[in-house]
Amino acid sequence: xxxxxxxxxxxxxxxxxxxxxxxxxxxxxxxxxxxxxxxxxxxxxxxxxxxxxxxxxxxxxxxxxxxxxxxxxxxxxxxxxxxxxxxxxxxxxxxxxxxxxxxxxxxxxxxxxxxxxxxxxxxxxxxxxxxxxxxxxxxxxxxxxxxxxxx
Numbered sequence: 001x002x003x004x005x006x007x008x009x010x011x012x013x014x015x016x017x018x019x020x021x022x023x024x025x026x027x028x029x030x031x032x033x034x035x036x037x038x039x040x041x042x043x044x045x046x047x048x049x050x051x052x053x054x055x056x057x058x059x060x061x062x063x064x065x066x067x068x069x070x071x072x073x074x075x076x077x078x079x080x081x082x083x084x085x086x087x088x089x090x091x092x093x094x095x096x097x098x099x100x101x102x103x104x105x106x107x108x109x110x111x112x113x114x115x116x117x118x119x120x121x122x123x124x125x126x127x128x129x130x131x132x133x134x135x136x137x138x139x140x141x142x143x144x145x146x147x148x149x150x151x
Contacts, residue, residue: 025078025138032073033130039066040126045119055118059107063100070096079141091140099136103129 043065044058053061071092075081081088103125110121 025142026134028078029074029134029137032070032078035073036066036070037126037130039069041119041122044122048118055111056108059104059118059122063104067096067100074137075141079138081141083141088141095136095140099129099133 040062042062044055044062047053047058047061048055071089075085075088075092107118107121107125110116110124111118114121116124
């Protein structure tokens with residue numbers, strides 16, 4: 001039995017395009033997450049091991065550096081926002097700030113209260129946060145296409 005042909009306006013073609021857009025965004029998000037991880041993880045380790053900075057202070061510095069890099073990468077590379085910079089920056093500051101504060105307190109809980117070595121605590125926090133951020137930032141930056149009401 002031959003599959004039924006689908007025209008470009010069909011729900012099947014639309015869902016395929018949506019799936020491809022999600023896949024491309026997920027790949028670009030993975031790349032930007034790697035860059036962010038280098039700043040969030042690599043920079044604190046470098047600062048602790050070579051500059052003698054305390055672990056909590058080094059994590060603060062790494063998170064701050066990743067904060068700025070993330071805005072540029074997420075807005076321009078991952079989700080390719082076409083909205084105004086002011087709107088995106090204001091929303092990003094709020095959303096990313098909430099994530100970073102949460103990440104820092106979870107890091108402190110794992111490090112101070114549970115005695116986790118700082119690299120393990122940091123990796124645990126960053127892995128969980130990266131998963132959650134894909135969806136939060138998609139809602140923030142990705143343009144929504146209007147839904148057709150005709151079937």
